[in-house]
Structure formats: C-alpha cells, structure tokens
Amino acid sequence: MPPPNAPGDSAAPLRTSSFAIEVPDALLARARAGERAAFEQLYRWFERPVFTLAVRICGDREEASEVLQDTMLKVIDKIGEFRGQGARGGTPFWGWLRQVAVNEALMRLRKQRRRRDELDIDDHTPRDDAGAPPATADAAQLQRALAALPATTRSVLWLYHAEGYTHEEIANLMQRSVSFSKSQVARGSRRLRDLLEPSGEPLAEVAHA
Missing domain, CATH: 1.10.10.10 (Winged helix-like DNA-binding domain superfamily/Winged helix DNA-binding domain)
Known part of the structure; x- marks a missing residue:
C-alpha cells in the first residue's frame, strides 16, 4: 500500500471513495422526472456510504440516521439542479451526493460543538509522522x-x-x-x-x- 499523502499534498486519494458508484444517466433522468422507483434505487445504493460517513463524523448512530434521511430528502428536492455528470470535467453524481452528505453531517457536528468546548490547535505545527496508524488491527x-x-x-x-x-x-x-x-x-x-x-x-x- 502506498504511503499516505504528505500534509500539504493535494494528490489523488489513497483509495476510491465508498460513494464512487457509477449512476446511469437513464436512472438520473427517471429520478429527475420524479419516479419513485428511481429514488428508491439511489437510496439503496447510497444508504451505506452516507450512513457510514455520518457515523464517523457525528459519532452517533441515531444522529447518523438523521443525516441519512436529511441527505436523501435534500437529494430528492435538489436533484433537478444537478448538471455535472456527463459534462467535460463535470462532477459525477456520487460526488455531488457525497458533498450533500458531508455538509449535512458537518452541520450536525457544528451543533454538537456549540454544546461543548474543544481544543483549538490551529496554530500547532504538524509533525512529519502524519500517516495512518500501523497495519494489523481488525x-x-x-x-x-x-x-x-x-x-x-x-x-x-x-x-x-x-x-x-x-x-x-x-x-x-x-x-x-x-x-x-x-x-x-x-x-x-x-x-x-x-x-x-x-x-x-x-x-x-x-x-x-
């Protein structure tokens, strides 16, 4: 496995995102037309990656369930605005949906943060050992x-x-x-x-x- 990105590295990620699911244009067209079966298909495909990301960010399964529901409701509401897939250099649908999920999860995290103080280490200098942990735990x-x-x-x-x-x-x-x-x-x-x-x-x- 290659070493993790250096602290200032903007290179390609270490692995493909769990969201990286190729969504056929025909399915997106059906979803834009409001077809319920199309949205149910999108929900089944993206339920696990959205929930997993939300659990990691929020640290709570109940909160993650709320993020999942809010994300998919927003996708239903805003899918007509998505125009990235298929355009040169455009954003794939999974990338757009992931951005919605991240925003929803971080919004809940910010609400949590208002309820407690956290250490601000903005001025700390990172060390060079910022790699992922060693490689044998389950x-x-x-x-x-x-x-x-x-x-x-x-x-x-x-x-x-x-x-x-x-x-x-x-x-x-x-x-x-x-x-x-x-x-x-x-x-x-x-x-x-x-x-x-x-x-x-x-x-x-x-x-x-």
Missing part, C-alpha cells in the same frame, strides 16, 4: 479507537484518509484553516497509533467497515 479495534477521538479530529481523519479530501478542501468544508486540517490529521493519527499499538490497521483499509 476493523472493530479501529472503530473503537476512532470512537475515542474528539469528534472534530475523527471527522478530519475520515475525510482525509477514507474519502480522499485534501487539506484545502477540508479547511473549506469545516470553515477552518489548512493548518487546522493538517494538525488534526497529525494529532489524530498519533493518537490512533497509541490506541492500537502494538498492532494497528490503516484507516483507509476499513473505510467500509
């Missing part, structure tokens, strides 16, 4: 370790390692600085290694767990 161990991280740190790690967002994109999504994203990845990766040692598994390897 998915359950990693899930428990991720759950032990602060919500913001867990969200940044997931967006960076599992979904392949760059630090610049994460900073924009979370309305923070690029250095914030870098330091959260560095801090979270070190914490995961501490939790998983003497064995551990790279985050990207269990993105669909």
